[in-house]
Amino acid sequence: MSTAVVAYESASLNDRMKYAQTLAAAGDLIPRGLWNSASNVNGVLVPAAPSPGKVLLVMETGAMLGLMPAAALQSIDVVEGKATLSARLMGALIRKAGHKLEVVKTGSIPGGDYSVTVTGTRADDGSVFTSTWDIPRAIRAGLVQSYEPNAQGVFEVRARSDKGGIKPWEAYAETMPVWRGMSEVGREGFADVLFGLYSTEEITDGGIPVADPDPEPSEDWPALIAAATTRAELDDIKDRIAAKDEGTDKLRAAWLARAGVLSREENTEDADVVPDDPETPSDGEVAYPSAPLPSPSEGLTEEEFEAAEAARFDAAMDAGEVDRD
Known part of the structure; x- marks a missing residue:
């Protein structure tokens, strides 16, 4: 196979699609206007991520205007499914x-x-x-x-x-x-130069488009998740969120965190109390070890625990609760 660099304009559609997928995998390097919002797929909350389709649309529009893909990604946005140009x-x-x-x-x-x-x-x-x-x-x-x-x-x-x-x-x-x-x-x-395309500033009232906003919740999901006392109740909340297509990264983090708490509580209740080394503290009371953290626990895998901690940290960063310096 030749290692020569093939110009984007002369590449096949299949090659262009693969290129768009490769660029979309760059994550935060892709402008937020080219991201999809968090969504539900078969009841599973999928986090926001760059959209290969939007990246491809931007590159195709750039090719039409005579722009290299990198230049197109920096100056063309997708608003309401349409490619727009910066003024x-x-x-x-x-x-x-x-x-x-x-x-x-x-x-x-x-x-x-x-x-x-x-x-x-x-x-x-x-x-x-x-x-x-x-x-x-x-x-x-x-x-x-x-x-x-x-x-x-x-x-x-x-x-x-x-x-x-x-x-x-x-x-x-x-x-x-x-x-x-x-x-x-x-x-x-x-x-004839702009192919009738609108400017991003016209479509967005001057704002820079970002990923689609999280849907307006029909219920106070964070409060309901925090108040759940059983895994069955928590699963019901997840199903209702999915049915209404209102899932977000932060709700996923809250759900996973609450599931971890409930699992630890269930394990604590079921655990046998075993005395520690028969040494008695100075206050005269026998010390017992705390119940170990479940790993994995019923209904929550190690991956879910790790995802919960990562998602909670990301949510805290977004909310300004963690110092970035």
Whole structure:
């Protein structure tokens, strides 16, 4: 077999699929927007992981645009099953094709008069396309909630999520109008370069897509798992979670941890009390050893114990309960 490097564009579909699977196995090196969320498969909770299908879609889109796979993975996202381009990539592709793209900024965010005008001029026929974005327009589009002066007379942009988190239109108020204007000009005047693709910023209101969010729970699963007193009760909870397709990595960790606790309790109750070495402590009471940890125990294998500890640690890291330094 030849060891020559075969260009992605000329590779067979089977080779491309294998390449996508290989890249997906890179785990955290793959952008979160290309991950699948945790899911249930035949009642088994499957953790979130990079999606070979999304990776392949991104690479195929990149090939269509003349991009190498590595470049495509860094600048193309999958949103709602569709490939989208970062506005920065749109601008790069337009200029690479020989067209002119100009960005003019006026005013300032604190002054209340910030505005961005993007102008694209085609190299073939000289056609000009223009788009102007400012914060008032973003308010009309529902991207920003308010743009008002504070007590010191300095204008501030407010764009928050339903949970109160700061959205990109507030965090990057000077940059977002640029991306919107560039996306608008690109789609209107340079569809032949961008193949009609939307920008990621347009589809996500300026946010960077991440893995699909965990489903909203229909019941307080963590509380139910913690309150379970028997393995049968715990298994019933797992079946209900699976039936409603609401499984997450953290619920899996909580379930495994609770299963371990119940198994240890059952083993403790069934264990024969054996005196330790017949030495008596100074207080006059005979010391007995604590019940050993089950390994493996009924209904919980060593692998499950290890998975529980690993999952609990990961959940603690995500929740900020463990110092990363």
